[in-house]
Amino acid sequence: MPALTFELIKKDPGSAARLGSLTTTHGRIETPIFMPVGTQATVKAMTPEELVEVGSQIILANTYHLYLRPGHELIGRLGGLHRFMHWNGPILTDSGGFQVFSLGELRKISEEGVKFRSHIDGSTHFISPEVSIAIQEALGSDIAMVFDECPPYPAEYSYVKTSLELTTRWARRCKEAHRREDQALFGIVQGGMHPELRRESALQLQEIGFDGYALGGLSVGEEKGLMHEMMQACSGILPEDRPRYIMGIGAPEDLIEGIHAGFDMFDCVMPTRNARNGALFTGTGRINIKSAVFAEDTGPIDPECGCYVCRNYSRAYLRHLYRSQEILASRLNTWHNLHFYLKLMEEARGAIAQGRFVEFRREFYAKRGLTPLV
Known part of the structure; x- marks a missing residue:
């Protein structure tokens, strides 16, 4: 059995919106779907049973935070993330790329990976594509994400293109390092607010081949209209037979626009933080x-x-x-x-x-x- 299967059930006649079914090791997900964020192995203020009651089908946990505390190796020894947090449904783990990006001057990016200081105690750490995959495999999530660089907004075109190319090289290293047969792996399309760079990124990732494709680098300070334009520009260049995920957007109107553009999966801290x-x-x-x-x-x-x-x-x-x-x-x-x-x-x-x-x-x-x- 593959780690993930995706069935496209129906396409809306008047838009790119689509109805789908995504099956993982820990269950089936009807799409489009919103994934509550459980950054530190908990969706704040909610028990797993309550998450089921409100309609949660899949939740998200964060590689960066769980690596720092309590440690992915500990979670692995205790039976993996599902058993650790008493959640029997599917889990997607963010690679940690966005959190490292958010550290600003606390991190330094190189070809090999990212050296950074912990926001908790200032200790020094290093995450490479291979380390990110190793952490996610130890956590045992159903869907892992490649390690990427998220460029800031605004940024010079040359910087965004160089960042995109680094993300592609890192994505290939993630694919080569990934070993768990019961865990799917998604690529992340970058390219800032430049449709031509987004297309370049998407095509490069498809050459490598992933179980699904995500749109990263949105909701980083750009205007809403530009965000929605990027959604529209990118949906048509992603394969129809794979799930499409927009990372980190969460206002209700953004979700509606994402669905309208043909995306299937969404996550954000907005409902819980608000x-x-x-x-x-x-x-x-x-x-x-x-x-x-x-x-x-x-x-x-x-x-x-x-x-x-x-x-x-x-x-x-x-x-x-x-x-x-x-x-x-x-x-x-x-x-x-x-x-x-x-x-x-x-x-x-x-x-x-x-x-x-x-x-x-x-x-x-x-x-x-x-x-x-x-």
């Missing part, structure tokens, strides 16, 4: 639960939401929990936001199945008083 900061998602836009206007509001977060939180708790109570700094505030807010995201994906899948995604997208924007940027 929840801990009191920002809650609804069908008509975000609300700030700490606002005084909710002090005596007996209604749910979203009258159209059927999640556990909206069925049982008022805005007034959630505001009280947040202002009192109660732990329950983070739990309930996170529960609602993840339910909202995963329900949005379910509704998008239903619209594609019915051949009405273009109408669904139009209704999504109309409810929020917005119009698409591209």
Whole structure:
């Protein structure tokens, strides 16, 4: 059995949106799908059972953070990431490339890899493509990502092209180092905000050959319209018979645009991080639960939401929990936001199945008083 199979079930007649089924060692995933982020082997404030209840099919964990603490070798000795965190479904591990990029002056990039200082204690470490793969194999994720360099925005064209070429060489080394037959490996398309470089990167990665292809280097400071343009520019150059993943984008409208452009998988900390900061998602836009206007509001977060939180708790109570700094505030807010995201994906899948995604997208924007940027 291959580590991953992908079935393209239906294409939307009016857009590039597609309905698919992705099968991994630990189960089947209906796409398009959003992956809650469990950076340190936990989706903050949620138990695995609660993640299942809100509709999670696959979660993401981070190579960089788990390498530093508690250590990939320890997790491997304890039976791998699934057993360690009590999650029986599929897991995707980020390669750590974006986190290393985020370290700024704490890291130095060379042909061999990246030397960096830990953000935890300042200790010095080195991650190469081979080390990144070794870490992910020890973690035992269902889907591993190649180690890449994420260029900043803005950046000179020459720098982005050199970075792209380095990412391709690293991707080839990752493919050569990868040994686990029960773990899929995805390539990452780079190229900044230059469609011609994105095309070059995608073609180079396809020559190497991967189980799926991701679009990296977005949501790094560029304008929304440019982000959406890159999605549109890149979808047509990726193989149709492989899953397509946009890394690290998370605003609901970005997910809708990603689906519209033909992508299948998404992840971001936005629903969980926003929840801990009191920002809650609804069908008509975000609300700030700490606002005084909710002090005596007996209604749910979203009258159209059927999640556990909206069925049982008022805005007034959630505001009280947040202002009192109660732990329950983070739990309930996170529960609602993840339910909202995963329900949005379910509704998008239903619209594609019915051949009405273009109408669904139009209704999504109309409810929020917005119009698409591209």
